[in-house]
Amino acid sequence: MLGPQLPQFNGDRALPHTVDVVVIGGGIIGASTALELTERGHSVLLCEKGMIAGEQSSRNWGWVRMSQRDPREMELMAHALRLWEGLDERTGHKTGYTRSGIVFTARTRRREAELAKWAEHLKDFDVEGKMLRSAGLEALAPGYGNRLRAGYHTPQDGRAEPQAATHAIASAARDKGAVIVTGCAVRALDVEAGRIRGVFTEKGRVNATAVVLAGGAWSRLFLRNEGVFLPQLKVLNSVMRLSPVAGVTETALWTRGFSIRKRADGGFTVATAGENTFDIVPDTFRIGHRFLPAFLKDISAVRFRVSGRWGIEAAQDRPWGAQDRTPFEETRVLDPQPSQKALRRALAAARDAFPALAQADVTQSWGGLIDVTPDEIPVISEVQARPGLFLSTGYSGHGFGIGPAAGRLTADLVTGDTPIVDPRPFRLSRF
Numbered sequence: 001m002l003g004p005q006l007p008q009f010n011g012d013r014a015l016p017h018t019v020d021v022v023v024i025g026g027g028i029i030g031a032s033t034a035l036e037l038t039e040r041g042h043s044v045l046l047c048e049k050g051m052i053a054g055e056q057s058s059r060n061w062g063w064v065r066m067s068q069r070d071p072r073e074m075e076l077m078a079h080a081l082r083l084w085e086g087l088d089e090r091t092g093h094k095t096g097y098t099r100s101g102i103v104f105t106a107r108t109r110r111r112e113a114e115l116a117k118w119a120e121h122l123k124d125f126d127v128e129g130k131m132l133r134s135a136g137l138e139a140l141a142p143g144y145g146n147r148l149r150a151g152y153h154t155p156q157d158g159r160a161e162p163q164a165a166t167h168a169i170a171s172a173a174r175d176k177g178a179v180i181v182t183g184c185a186v187r188a189l190d191v192e193a194g195r196i197r198g199v200f201t202e203k204g205r206v207n208a209t210a211v212v213l214a215g216g217a218w219s220r221l222f223l224r225n226e227g228v229f230l231p232q233l234k235v236l237n238s239v240m241r242l243s244p245v246a247g248v249t250e251t252a253l254w255t256r257g258f259s260i261r262k263r264a265d266g267g268f269t270v271a272t273a274g275e276n277t278f279d280i281v282p283d284t285f286r287i288g289h290r291f292l293p294a295f296l297k298d299i300s301a302v303r304f305r306v307s308g309r310w311g312i313e314a315a316q317d318r319p320w321g322a323q324d325r326t327p328f329e330e331t332r333v334l335d336p337q338p339s340q341k342a343l344r345r346a347l348a349a350a351r352d353a354f355p356a357l358a359q360a361d362v363t364q365s366w367g368g369l370i371d372v373t374p375d376e377i378p379v380i381s382e383v384q385a386r387p388g389l390f391l392s393t394g395y396s397g398h399g400f401g402i403g404p405a406a407g408r409l410t411a412d413l414v415t416g417d418t419p420i421v422d423p424r425p426f427r428l429s430r431f
């Protein structure tokens with residue numbers, strides 16, 4: 001089973017000979033970048049080794065939020081909220097975006113104080129937020145709100161449908177002139193005197209003066225083969241889809257033991273909230289020390305294990321050339337097994353909070369490997385040592401909501417237009 005069900009995407013078959021920009025990766029970041037560049041009149045080829053949104057971009061929870069975001073990303077996220085608002089019209093397709101509000105809950109005084117402290121960051125933005133007590137929470141989460149101490153509510157936050165949004169954006173990019181080829185891995189960069197001249201794909205070579213790598217969990221591996229260092233690890237999060245049932249919350253909730261948000265089909269996406277699984281792999285020993293501060297922030301939320309991923313990633317360690325079959329062709333879609341144990345715990349917690357969910361069936365479950373950087377914000381940056389190579393990756397578990405604006409910022413860097421936000425916090429050179 002390859003993750004959640006996805007619509008058909010009608011892509012192109014033939015590669016162009018020459019384009020201005022090649023985008024590697026058909027997730028929300030690559031698709032949004034391709035749309036931006038195409039709208040600005042640049043010729044674009046997007047290569048996706050598997051399916052549009054086959055990996056993180058269709059597997060995520062669908063939250064589009066300012067809440068609890070790293071302050072360094074908030075200005076970009078404020079742009080994203082505005083872009084989501086007009087995205088259906090801009091793309092001519094449905095993204096499922098709606099401002100349904102999000103609540104992060106608190107059961108303890110300490111957690112409440114943390115939420116209040118974070119809320120200070122909202123002051124600079126035109127985004128509402130309010131600490132609610134039990135009665136206010138009860139109105140948003142009937143039968144459960146009373147059991148909570150407090151919750152921070154951001155009514156302008158919301159959700160979009162991960163199984164529709166990236167398709168909408170990629171379809172619009174193609175409608176406007178981008179060439180989009182799925183089932184086409186980019187194997188390597190063509191570099192002359194340090195500068196980008198094009199890419200080698202499994203279907204042939206393409207000339208380009210700029211390349212954007214939006215390869216999600218594959219970016220580090222791709223770059224390692226090019227001699228560029230990117231510290232990036234993968235963390236597994238497990239998700240399930242429940243069938244429609246009445247009497248549950250309309251507002252997305254992050255609370256102890258689970259997260260929940262309503263889906264456009266009336267059902268719910270429920271996940272393991274903060275609980276993530278971390279597979280020990282060779283990279284853990286090479287770069288794991290850089291991630292210690294991030295892990296230690298909430299060590300109880302991470303479960304370490306040794307699994308089959310060790311062998312898979314160890315086998316990917318050999319370098320390759322442009323004529324070789326690469327790991328990108330070996331694994332068209334990264335489709336990890338979800339942790340059923342974690343999902344059982346989340347489902348029990350969700351049914352305890354909302355007894356109506358006992359009537360809902362679990363119609364599907366899936367896992368998603370999240371690409372994380374040591375400081376948990378993305379890299380949106382030109383690679384100084386390879387003029388013409390731009391990275392837009394490492395979104396660390398929150399790249400879906402910010403995706404449309406991240407695509408805009410990435411396009412700004414490629415074209416040399418005035419960037420919508422100061423790109424310095426996202427530079428690769430910070431590592």
Ligand SMILES: Cc1cc2nc3c(=O)[nH]c(=O)nc-3n(C[C@H](O)[C@H](O)[C@H](O)COP(=O)(O)OP(=O)(O)OC[C@H]3O[C@@H](n4cnc5c(N)ncnc54)[C@H](O)[C@@H]3O)c2cc1C
Binds near residue numbers: 060215219222400402
């Ligand atoms: C379970 C889960 C829950 C999440 N919840 C949220 C949420 O609620 N809100 C939020 O904002 N974010 C969330 N995220 C994070 C969000 O999904 C990601 O940050 C975002 O989708 C990243 O998009 P991307 O385009 O960078 O990567 P991806 O969607 O992973 O796309 C990268 C693509 O690049 C392709 N690729 C890689 N290498 C090559 C190559 N050499 N040639 C061709 N193609 C290549 C891959 O096949 C893949 O399709 C969640 C993630 C997961 C897994």
